[in-house]
Amino acid sequence: MATTLRAQLERLHSLILQERECAKAMAMDDLLHTVQAKNELLQSLQSVNEVAPEDRELAVVVREENRRNAYLFWASLGFIRESMSFFQKELSPVSYGAHGAAVSGRSEGMLLRGRI
Incomplete structure (x- = not known):
């Protein structure tokens, strides 16, 4: 068993x-296959006790x-x-409140929706 382990x-x-x-190479297909084999x-x-x-x-x-x-x-x-x-912060439109202060708008992921 020790040689097999x-x-x-x-x-x-x-x-x-x-x-x-x-x-590191961002080879996602190879990474997925490697992770599956791992x-x-x-x-x-998991059955190894000692x-x-x-x-x-x-x-x-x-x-x-x-760990690395x-x-x-x-x-x-x-x-x-x-x-x-x-x-998301850069793409959010700047809005102003009633007192003239900038109000941050909510961006819903314009990059992910393909608007850019």
């Missing part, structure tokens, strides 16, 4: 590195690389949210 961990490590490269492999690893001492170092490397990917995706999502917020 080691082979699965090596495959998972390879998929995690491939996932990162696909994300999820299937993780499903098969890792042999010789495989623990590889398991730690896999965990750290997966998680941080990359988290930071990317934050950047996308900030960008969308910026463009």
